[in-house]
Amino acid sequence: MSGHSPPTPMTSHRCGPLSGRADVPGDKSISHRSLILGALCVGETVITGLLEGEDVLDTAKAMRAFGAEVTCDPEGMWHVRGVGVGGFAEPSQVVDCGNSGTGVRLIMGAMATSPITATFTGDDSLNKRPMERITDPLTLFGARAVGRTGGRLPMTIVGATSPVPVRYEVPVPSAQVKSAVLFAGLNAPGQTIVVEREATRDHTERMLAGFGADITSEETSEGRIITLTGQPELTPQSIVVPRDPSSAAFPVCAALIVPGSDVLVPNIGLNPTRAGLFTTLREMGADLTYENMREEGGEPVADLRARFSPDLVGVEVPPERAASMIDEYPVLSVVAAFARGETVMRGVKELRVKESDRIDAMAEGLRAGGVEVEDGPDWWIVTGLGHGNVPGGQICVSHLDHRIAMSFIVMGMATNEPVSVDDASPIATSFPIFEGLMARLGADIRRS
DSSP: OOTTSOOOOEEEEOOSOOEEEOOOOBOHHHHHHHHHHHHTSEEEEEEESOOOSHHHHHHHHHHHHTTOEEEEOTTSOEEEEEEOTTOOOOOSSOEEOTTOHHHHHHHHHHHTTSSOEEEEEOOTTGGGSOOHHHHHHHHHTTOEEEEETTTEEEEEEEOOSSOOOOEEEOSSOOHHHHHHHHHHHTTSSSEEEEEESSOOOOHHHHHHHHTTOEEEEEEETTEEEEEEESSOOOOOOEEEOOBOHHHHHHHHHHHHHSTTOEEEEEEEEOOTTTOHHHHHHHHTTOEEEEEEEEEETTEEEEEEEEEOOTTOBOOEEOGGGGGGSGGGHHHHHHHHHTSEEEEEEESOGGGGGSSSOHHHHHHHHHHHTTOEEEEETTEEEEEEEOTTOOOBOOEEOOTTOHHHHHHHHHHHTTSSBOEEESOOGGGGGTOTTHHHHHHHHTOEEEEO
8 A cells, every 4th residue: 555545444343144236346457457558559548447446546657657648538438548669758757656566567577678767666565575576587688677675666677778588487476577578578679488387367468469469378398388579569459357356356255254145246357367266265165156157358257146155165275276366365264264174275475475475464363363374485274163153353464465454354244253454545556445345235344
């Protein structure tokens, strides 16, 4: 959350059945990429359904700083008049990306192969997050990066004057790293190749192809090999942003643990690289169904219906599924608390370098609410107590992390005693309508 927002303590109380329609915001990943790719076109890209959370609005401001014209009309449609690949102007001021790790990392990639210099900063949370995983591959193109100890923001990127294409094997599963390298490759001559041993969300590849880039993806014994031909002329698009599965996770999970609930969450993007949570919930015995399945803008979409599921059981989540649900593990751990038996989550070390150390933050809060949690460097285990047996009553620290705050608010809807969050203001970065939406469904959330 940006540093200018005051803390907002909230308390979530046990509530009656949740029911109705939950219209969650647009997909954050696609929203970021729509703005950046629109800025790299010559001409106007029109975006409908853009997530207007603080993270995405900070990316819109950044695109203006690099020379694109970004506006929103009275009907809520966003218009981006771009400057073309290699056409970014040098910002006159420091680029503040707020709380958004996705925004800052993708923008660094997009500008790293232009002969300009830009300095990036963020809020207290973002400035603690490591950036070397991004800047290391960017230096291979010829860019230079100077930041604080440990590769942290504030950081200055000096773009390459004569960029060269690279072949890069992503060391850990990370869509942000992959996307930054591909965006940098746009302004490098020849072919940039990215190898990922474990597949991550593929919005960047799909959207680059949609904007006219020459990009291919091949599954091999090495893993997925993505090849991008540099210096294309991208074509402006009209984009309809599907609704965010990571945001949908919260009303869906709340409905599963609150007795009598029946909630419909329409128009959710079900890209297979993003739908791991819903697969896992169904394996746990969740009454979760897909309705009206279809395709929009190259992305699979469906309406999700979630109903109270009193007989959830713990499962072992396959490590290879982690990349498709990495942001959803916090709220999954809440559902696991209401299941019977152990839910085992492995291969999740990425959670320790998100907006907060999400394993530590969730383990601390769950234990304080009477739930047994074991954890290690890249794994954690939640031992569920079953429906109706989770005590609650704790005050949880959000650590400036929107997903931690929302997860504990969901938990309080079904615990025996209320659950409080010390600061729920970070929720505005990704889900600014969360509080009102959940209240309309029947949640009892009170500001302290």
